[in-house]
Amino acid sequence: MDFRYLPMTEDDKQKMLDTIGINTTDELFSDIPSSIRLSEPLNLKKPANEPALKKELTKMAGKNANLIDYTSFLGAGVYDHFIPSVVDHVISRSEFYTAYTPYQPEISQGGLQAIFEFQTMISELTGLPIANSSMYDGGTALAEAVTLSAGQTRKNKVLVSKAVHPESREVIQTYARAQHIEVVEIDIKDGKTDLHHLEELLDDEIAGVVIQYPNFFGIVEPLAKVNELIKQKKKTMFIVSSNPLALGYLTPPGEFGADIVVGDTQVFGIPAQFGGPHCGYFATTKKLMRKVPGRLVGQTVDEDGKRGFVLTLQAREQHIRRDKATSNICSNQALNALASSVAMSSIGKHGLKQMAVLNMQKARYAKQKLDELGLKTIFDEAFFNEFVIELPVSVQKVNEQLFDKGFIGGYDLGFFYPELKNHMLLAITEIRTKEEIDTFVEELGAIIHG
C-alpha cells in the first residue's frame, strides 16, 4: 500500500541499502534482541484513505453537541468568546505551526518576536514587568507559581482560597505533594475568600497565598485587603490567578502588590476544544525574573547592530541546568500564545475594555431577568461575567431539559462544593444576545415552575 506521507520508492530504498552496504532494512533492526522483536503486525485499525477518514471523523464530531449549534451559558474556567477570523488565518500559516522551539534565532525571528509581543501584552494586562512565553494552562501555571513561592521563601506551606478553580486546586495538590508542600485551604464566606480565616491561617511559615480574581464564582476578590494582610508577613508571596479578559475592566493584580499573576488566555482567540490545548500565562516581578519557569524571549542586537530576539536567561531551564532547573517545562503552548496575541492585537487597547464591559452588562441583564423570575441568585457581590443561582431541583435535571430546547446550561457547583448542591454557575459572554438570554430565562422558568 502507498502512503502519501512516505516518499520512499523501491529504487530509492535499493540505492540507500547499497550505500549502507546491507541487503534489507531488517538488518538495521537486528540489534533489537529477538525475544522482544515483534513478529506479528500491530493490531491497529486499518489505514483509512483521506476522504473516508474525513467522513468518519466528521461523523464522530457530529455526535458532539457543539457551542455553535447550541447556545451555551457554561463557563467555569472555559469560555465561549468570539474569535476574530484573523486568528485562525495567522496560526494556519505553516511557517508558524510547523516550526519548533526557536533554537536558531536567525531563522526564527518571526516566532521569537511574536512571543516577545505576547510577553509585552501579558505584562500590560497584569501590571507586572516580566511575563514568560507561556505555560500549559492556567492550572499548571498556578501550580508552578506555588512551587516557586516555596522554593524562593524556603517555607513549605501555602494557603489556597476555596474560591480558586477546583481543578486548579487539585493540580496544585498533585504538584505540592511531590515537593512536600502543605496546602491549606482558606474558607469561603458569601462567595469570597474569608479574610478572617486567612488572617487566622497566616503565620510565619506561609510561602504563598493563592487567590483567584475574579474568583471561581465570578466574584471580584478584594485584592487590596488581601495584600494588606499578606504584607504583614515579611516573605509570604501573593499569587493571583486571573481571567485576563476581566483585566480589561479591573485594576490589574500587579497594582495590588501581587508577586505572581497567572491565568489562561483561552478567552483570547482559543476555542474551548474540550478543555485543551489552552494557554497558560505567567507574570511576575523583576526580583523573580531569574526564577521564572519556562522560556523567556529577550531583545538584543545582531553583529550589524540590528534589533533581534533570542531565547534568554536559559540558565534557569532544564536543557542547561538539568536537575537544578526552575521547572521541567520544555514545550509550552507557543502556537496558542500566538493565537492569543493575534486576538489581543485585534481587540486592541480600547476594544478590550468594551469587550469586558459587554460581558459584564449582559451578565447583569441575565441576573436581573432571573431575579424577576423569582430565582434566587446568591452571593450579592461585585462580579465579572459569572454568577450563581440556586435551583429548586438538581442542576443535571434542569440542564437535560434545557438541552432539549437548544441550550447548554450552567455548571453544576455541587460536583466540587457539596454545600452548593442545586446551585448553578452561569457564564454570560459578549456573544450571547438579549434574545438568547430572554429565551433562556423563559425556558428555565418553564422548567422550574412548569
Added chain:
Amino acid sequence: MANKDFPLIFERSQAGRVSFSLPEMDVPEVELTDEFDEEYVRDTPPELPELSELELMRHYTALSTRNFGVDSGFYPLGSCTMKYNPKINEDVARLPGFSHIHPYQDPETVQGALEMMYDMQQELKEITGMHEISLQPAAGAHGEWAGLMMIRAFHEANGDFHRTKVIVPDSAHGTNPASATVAGFEAVTVKSNEKGLVDLEDLKRVVGDDTAALMLTNPNTLGLFETEILEMKQIVHDAGGRLYYDGANLNAIMGYARPGDMGFDVVHLNLHKTFSGPHGGGGPGSGPVGVTKELEPFLPKPVIVKRDNFYDLDYDRPKSIGRVKPYYGNFGIYLRAYTYIRTLGAEGLKKVSEYAVLNANYIMRRLEDAYVLPFNQHCKHEFVLSGKKQKQLGVRTLDIAKRLLDYEYHPPTIYFPLNVEEAMMIEPPETETKETLDDFIETMLQIAEEAENNPELVQDAPHTTIVRRLDETLAARKPVLRFTK
C-alpha cells in the same frame, strides 16, 4: 523600510484604528461603578496595539516569512522528529464538533469526543504494549513528571518510602533529571560506556534499595538501541525499582518493538513528535502516559471508561496521583495524532520507522568520512556526529550550524547529547525524499570542505539570513523582556 529595524506590532499602532468587530450592546446598561469600589476599576488601559485588520495581517504575515518550519524546508533537528504535519489533521481539529465543545458538557452530549479518546487509548496501548493509557499530560516533560509521580505513588502504596533516587543516563534529555526533581526525587547519573550505551557495571553500582526508577530513552539520544535492555530491566526490577521509558525516540521502532515488551513500567509519548502533532513553534504538545497493570490504579484522574457502549469519565479513582492538568489533556493535539494513526495503521507506522531508520543510516554513511562518527554501528532514526575534526581547523559545530542556514536548512540539534564533543544530532524523518537527503549531504560535505579551505566563510556565517548572529550575552546581561515606549 531599508536599514530600519523590523517593527514591533506596538510600533505599527495608531490611536483610533480598530480591527475588531464587537457584538452590539443589546441589553439595557447599568452603572457598573455603583457596584465597584473605585480602586478596582482600571484607570489606564493596557497598551495593546491599535491597527486595522489589513495592517494586523501584514504584520503577522511578515513575521511568518521570518520563520522556518517543516513546510519551509528540511529540518533534521535531532530528538525532535520534525516530520511532515498532515493537513487533514488540521482540518479535523477544526471541525466544530471537536473544536467548539466544552469540557463540562454532559458526557451524553460529547460521546464522539469520548469515543475518540477511548479509541486513541486503545491504539496507543497496542503501539506501546502497555496496559493502560492516560491522555492527560500536556507535553513530554509533563508526561515524565506524571509517570514519575505514579512510580512514587506505587512505592508508597507498598509502604516503601525510602526510594528517593531516579537514575538517568548521562546522555539523557535535560527534562529527565528536571522532571525527577519536580517529582521530588534526587536524580543520579549512570555513565555510558565506550559503545554509547548504558554501562551495566555502573548501573549496578548506582542501583540500590533507594532506587525509585531508571529513566531511559530507547533508542537513546545517540540514536543507538540499548541492546542490553533486558539485563537493565532485571537489575532495576531486582532492586525493586521501576523502569521509565522516555518516548521521544519512538519514531525508530514502531511495529518493530514495544517498550512494554522490553519491560518498561511507565511510558510517555510525544505526540507532537512521533505522531505528527504539529510542533507549533514550541507547543502545544501532548504527552500521554502508558502504564503496566500494577501501576494502573495510580493513573491521573479522570479516566475514560466504556460501559455498555456509553463512554464516560471515571473520577472514582482512590489511588490516583490526582489531577495533573485541568480537564482532559490537550484534546486538540491528540485528536490530530489520532487522525495520523488512523491514516497509517499498523502497516504505515511500521514503514514510518523503517524509512526513518534507513534515512538516518544513509546520511550517516555518506558523512562518516568528512566528519567524526563517534559510534560506528547501525543507528536508529537519528545519529550523532562530532565536529571535532573541524574544531581543530578553528571551525566549531556552532559555525557549521550557522553555515547551514545560508543553504536554507534548519541545522541539527547541536551540543547534545553532552557525552559527545562538538555534537551534531541529525534526525531525517521518513517524510523526506532521497533527493532532499542527497542535497543535504552534498551541503554538509561542502561545508566540511569550506572548513578546510575557507574557514572564515563558515566562522562568519550566516551571511544570508535577515539577521546575523545575535548577541546572546547582551540579552542575558541586560534583559529586555518586553517592549516599552
